[in-house]
Amino acid sequence: MTNQVRQAETSGMMKTVSVADYIVERLAAEGINHCFGVAGDYVFPICDAVDSSAKVKWIGCANELNASYAADGYARVRGAAMLVTTYGVGELSALNGVMGAKAERSLVFHIVGMPSYQHRRLHKIAHHTLGDGVFGNFVDLSADAACCHAIINPENCVVEMERVIGEARRNNQPAYIAVPSDYALSPVMSADVKPIVPRSNEVALRKAMAIIEERINKAKSVVAFPAFTILRLGLQKQAQKTIEALGCPFATTLMEKCVIDEGHPQFAGMYAGAVSDPKTRQIVEGADLVLDLGGVNWNDITTAAYSAQLDLSRFITVGLDDVRIGDEVIASVRLADVLSELAKLKPSSAPYRGARQELAPVTGNPSDKITMVALYPRYAAFLRAGDTVVLETGSTSLGMTPTTLPDGLRVEAQVLWGSIGWATPVAFGIALGDPGRRTVLITGEGSHQLTANDIGAMGRFGANVIVFVLNNGGYLIERALEENPDWTYNDLAPWNYAELPKALGCADWYTARVTTLGDLDDAMKAARASKTGAYIEIIGGKMDMPPALAFAHSRLREMYGGTP
Ligand SMILES: Cc1ncc(C[n+]2csc(CCOP(=O)(O)OP(=O)(O)O)c2C)c(N)n1
Numbered sequence: 001m002t003n004q005v006r007q008a009e010t011s012g013m014m015k016t017v018s019v020a021d022y023i024v025e026r027l028a029a030e031g032i033n034h035c036f037g038v039a040g041d042y043v044f045p046i047c048d049a050v051d052s053s054a055k056v057k058w059i060g061c062a063n064e065l066n067a068s069y070a071a072d073g074y075a076r077v078r079g080a081a082m083l084v085t086t087y088g089v090g091e092l093s094a095l096n097g098v099m100g101a102k103a104e105r106s107l108v109f110h111i112v113g114m115p116s117y118q119h120r121r122l123h124k125i126a127h128h129t130l131g132d133g134v135f136g137n138f139v140d141l142s143a144d145a146a147c148c149h150a151i152i153n154p155e156n157c158v159v160e161m162e163r164v165i166g167e168a169r170r171n172n173q174p175a176y177i178a179v180p181s182d183y184a185l186s187p188v189m190s191a192d193v194k195p196i197v198p199r200s201n202e203v204a205l206r207k208a209m210a211i212i213e214e215r216i217n218k219a220k221s222v223v224a225f226p227a228f229t230i231l232r233l234g235l236q237k238q239a240q241k242t243i244e245a246l247g248c249p250f251a252t253t254l255m256e257k258c259v260i261d262e263g264h265p266q267f268a269g270m271y272a273g274a275v276s277d278p279k280t281r282q283i284v285e286g287a288d289l290v291l292d293l294g295g296v297n298w299n300d301i302t303t304a305a306y307s308a309q310l311d312l313s314r315f316i317t318v319g320l321d322d323v324r325i326g327d328e329v330i331a332s333v334r335l336a337d338v339l340s341e342l343a344k345l346k347p348s349s350a351p352y353r354g355a356r357q358e359l360a361p362v363t364g365n366p367s368d369k370i371t372m373v374a375l376y377p378r379y380a381a382f383l384r385a386g387d388t389v390v391l392e393t394g395s396t397s398l399g400m401t402p403t404t405l406p407d408g409l410r411v412e413a414q415v416l417w418g419s420i421g422w423a424t425p426v427a428f429g430i431a432l433g434d435p436g437r438r439t440v441l442i443t444g445e446g447s448h449q450l451t452a453n454d455i456g457a458m459g460r461f462g463a464n465v466i467v468f469v470l471n472n473g474g475y476l477i478e479r480a481l482e483e484n485p486d487w488t489y490n491d492l493a494p495w496n497y498a499e500l501p502k503a504l505g506c507a508d509w510y511t512a513r514v515t516t517l518g519d520l521d522d523a524m525k526a527a528r529a530s531k532t533g534a535y536i537e538i539i540g541g542k543m544d545m546p547p548a549l550a551f552a553h554s555r556l557r558e559m560y561g562g563t564p
């Protein structure tokens with residue numbers, strides 16, 4: 001059928017474009033060149049349109065959950081991504097990943113092929129349904145994981161695509177686009193619409209800037225927080241310029257690790273409530289004005305179990321699309337516009353200069369077993385400018401975030417949603433989306449077991465990721481968060497991790513399984529030199545945890561409360 005439409009395009013007098021082709025080409029115009037997904041019959045027309053597009057390449061993943069994570073990773077570095085799944089069985093498998101993208105503000109266009117309009121009209125009993133002749137059962141579920149959605153037909157296609165693209169860009173969150181399979185093959189009806197580009201209302205912007213400038217001028221001390229959304233919107237340089245123009249110190253939470261180099265002279269450290277460095281804590285909690293650039297997420301993790309003492313009356317929060325000052329909200333003001341206005345300011349006094357944090361020294365003898373004390377400084381020494389590091393939830397992220405890292409890194413983590421298994425496909429999506437940088441995945445083995453099968457896709461599509469898998473015999477972070485670390489539910493099937501790349505088709509990858517520091521140092525050198533992907537399985541101790549986790553382990557009662 002798709003071919004028939006395409007033939008009509010070339011042989012007929014009138015140029016016709018199918019709905020499926022239109023959707024794919026319109027999303028390509030958003031800067032998307034890869035489409036992650038799993039095929040299925042209801043979505044064949046969309047898959048065909050991708051396969052025959054000169055601009056978008058089909059990237060088949062092992063399952064829809066992986067594809068949704070890979071799309072999240074791609075969107076983080078490219079601004080937007082395309083995810084294609086089939087009706088019901090496919091889209092529901094992707095829900096966790098799409099919801100996570102919504103929580104963490106990553107723009108994934110989720111396109112789902114539905115049963116045909118004709119079958120819907122006749123209430124046919126069809127596969128991938130509940131057998132009830134109802135075709136709306138899953139639309140609401142998938143739509144809830146997005147910030148906007150559309151059910152496409154040939155008449156509304158052009159208008160609806162502009163609406164969802166505009167709205168998804170405004171919120172930087174997923175959009176759900178459902179396309180009945182017969183409509184997907186119909187010629188699209190033209191409509192006269194222009195792309196909706198989110199922009200500030202000039203009057204509102206001037207009003208917000210007047211208040212912000214007045215507050216800055218009055219404040220005796222200012223601290224800025226570049227939020228994770230700065231990274232999602234690719235505004236790192238603008239945020240840095242703004243902070244340099246203000247001359248004030250800036251701090252980050254662990255959701256914004258390295259959003260601006262940690263070696264920047266105005267960096268005041270990582271703020272995490274009671275576990276912050278005392279100087280950082282004083283700068284943040286003692287500031288007259290906290291300038292939140294992008295809407296920091298003050299959750300249980302970023303505030304170290306709600307131990308942050310932040311007086312919201314001292315805050316100005318610049319959101320993606322509004323500015324909040326106390327109870328006053330000024331709507332229709334874009335973050336990027338506020339940043340460029342702030343960057344025009346001149347600092348009233350000499351800029352803040354913090355003490356540069358040096359990288360921790362690499363310690364231990366070559367024959368020593370690998371301990372966490374020796375491991376994390378090694379990661380810091382291994383990483384270099386031009387790397388994008390993907391951190392998995394688990395002991396790894398708690399080990400990495402307090403570790404000072406070199407300049408020029410990009411760090412991606414899913415701190416708020418925290419779904420294990422996320423990091424492996426995300427590293428894949430990032431490697432495809434941003435091939436000019438080297439992607440480094442750091443994961444625990446328990447998380448890796450959820451999504452490791454797409455190491456195969458990395459090999460297939462030439463994504464040369466460097467993978468570190470910490471094999472510590474189970475779910476260490478969970479052992480640490482319980483009185484009894486030996487519950488059997490924290491144990492795992494003992495995989496031979498270092499053999500996975502070969503079994504999954506990455507025959508030319510560098511692989512190693514290391515048990516001593518000397519072996520680890522050699523493997524790190526070889527991984528860095530390798531032109532293909534690299535995979536290092538690191539054997540760690542079952543209860544050897546980084547200091548932040550050990551701290552939590554010693555304070556379980558404070559964290560969770562006592563037994564009632
Ligand atoms: C999808 C999902 N399921 C379960 C959890 C709960 N959980 C959080 S961390 C974790 C274990 C991580 O283990 P591993 O990756 O081996 O890291 P380690 O802490 O051992 O270094 C689990 C099961 C979760 N966050 N997400």
Ligand SMILES: [Mg+2]
Nearest residue numbers: 444445474476
């Ligand atoms: Mg583990």
